[in-house]
Amino acid sequence: MKEHVLVSGGAGYIGSVLVRLMLENGYRVRVMDNLSFGGVPIIDLLNNDDFEFVKGDVRNEEDIRRALQGMDHVVHLAAIVGDPACAKQPELAREVNLEGSKRMYAVANELGLKRFVFASTCSNYGKMEDPDSFVNEQSALAPVSLYAETKVAVEQYLLSQPKTNPCKPTSLRFSTVYGLSPRPRFDLTVNEFTKELALGRELVVFGEQFWRPYCHVVDLCRSVLAVLEAEEEKVAFDVFNVGDTSENYQKQMIVDEILKQLPESTIRYVSKNEDPRDYRVTFEKIRERLGFRITKTVPDGIRQIIQVVQDGFISNPDTNEYRNS
8 A cells, every 4th residue: 555645835846856756656645735836847747646736725724634634644845935035925934834834733633644744944053153063953043034933933843742643743954955856946056056157157156155054856855755764763753954964065165066067157256244044064863863865966966957057958047937036
């Protein structure tokens, strides 16, 4: 018998990759999405007998109940994603990211689902107190954006649930994502920097000294499968950073990696303090507990984006459909 998994936000940048990976690995998958960015990334999956789609919004409990009926597990990705998008619509961000997530878990638990995998973020760490150190899952959380504040609040809500609940939550603090997806995004650091330079433009960079961990979208999705397939006691009521310790980069280092592949590029550095996030993260826990290893690195992602842009896979990568804000 195949296990049934609901993926909320399954038509998005990460979700459209995750759903395909789950189908390849023998799951029956139902996506719940409000299609705010359209349904083209998953339209071909309607041909797959192990796939189904429910249009719905996490702000609506009836939609959630309809989507969760008959499911074994839920992977909750649906959110207003990223600092700019949340800053633009703060009330919507709170309602979707915080209240919607609580609602999703409460109904999943009431219906007796087994696992609740929550997509959180390493942005929860905010700014490191010691610039020479690494943060781990036990480190203090210091969110500096509404996006991260909502993620921290959901993590705390999930960890506060009774351990006797049938639905066992796991929070995954995703690194900054990059790479190719059926729903491409060019407002992510690696993808955006590479796109600009692959198009032969001058790249303007600020905050080049700040640290951040990066992880390919495929590997973030693989971590979800690792949690679903792990023994319950290894993941229940716990939090994992997702990425690899070797993939912490300063923006300057990302530029240097792109220059290895596009050496004729022009870079201009400017002083700007818009984004105070600065954190280096260690990923020993997910490696040791679940045996998780990444399969792609930032140079791999750069190579992919260069090909997609220069070979014309996407005719106009500057359009708003490839951005979240």
